[in-house]
Amino acid sequence: MTAARVGIGGPVGSGKTALIEAMLGVLAETGIETAVITNDLVTDEDAERLRKGGKLAPDRVRAVQAGACPHTVIREDPTLNMAAADRLEADYPGLDLILLESGGDNLASTFSPNLVDYWIFVIDVAGGDDIPRKKGPGILQANLLVINKADLAPHVGVDFPRMLAEATEVRGGSAVLPTVCRKGEGVVEVVEHLRREVLFK
């Protein structure tokens, strides 16, 4: 059996790494063997952050640099990530899940179906409540849309219930989950969603 490969994309600063950090603790508690591949735009800062977080053995976090093209490495030419995932599966045969974090990109980024089985797009309220209305492939096509930093909504003039409703509407009812990753809020629901939709365990 091979590990499920789940992509996590979204704009710079939306909270992709924070989501993974928060998910790792929940995944460990539920006995799901996990590894992570990061696609930092510059060097391997996100990978180092996850390694230092201590929730995963450092060697289970691998960095793939994106050659100034965060979308290319997950879509047009995903082979570097495919090779890194193959290597992780060879090194850790019991893996259940490989999370692939995209380098921060824009609303048009999508994951190649050759690379992932499922993908999550992360936006945040501070990016503006008009993001769902702007649509874009990331918003529309992701299997799960996460709206992070929900607690900041009153401070940035965002009507959060309305933003959530608009996001659900433009996605035709596909899953949308709110989170506050830094406080761990909503993260259990994201993991439960993955267990139900992808991991089947």
Place this chain on the structure above:
Amino acid sequence: MSLSTIRAMQLADSGFPSGVFAYSWGLETALADGQVCKRTLTDWVAAELRTRWLRFDRVALAGGFRLAGEALTDWFHTVDTLMPVERNRRESAEAGDALFASARALRISMDPGAEAAQASGTGHFSVAHGVFLRACGLTLTEALETSALSMARGAFSAAVRLGVSGAITTQRDLLALAPLLSELAVAPAPDDLPSGFMPLSDVALMRPHEGRLFIN
């Protein structure tokens, strides 16, 4: 047009997924250090073709193309031994891993000798490229032309993404280099060994560079 020519065009296309877009092979650092600039970019690419590609990659690729089985595994190990700088050696094998991943996804069967080398961590890109292009039905000359063009195109593509040159300018520069590509893409003798010392790019490859966008 022959089938192998059409395949060569496909395999040399920048859209072909093999991971090479994320490597600058020293160019990013050389640009940051001011050792190469917009005006001298074509000279850099030509020098890389005449040195790194001609003396090392071309010979390594030809061995990968010609050999099979245990002899091929030995050739991968020979090429590995001839790469004394650990970082370059590691990155060359990682680039090879991406090509193997591409071959698996495309269901293009790589020689078992190549698979064995990759499993042992010596699946270097240039040799794997020869194995892969043969498996795709190219002749050795077409494989060498594809490799040389890919190397030059990759360097120019990196320069475009680094904001040093424009997409149209680099196509003009690539056209100007076409005669050189044709001149260099000649099969080496079967007993040739990869060799080469390219001081500027070798040093650039080894130098750490803060804020690097490319793998090397």
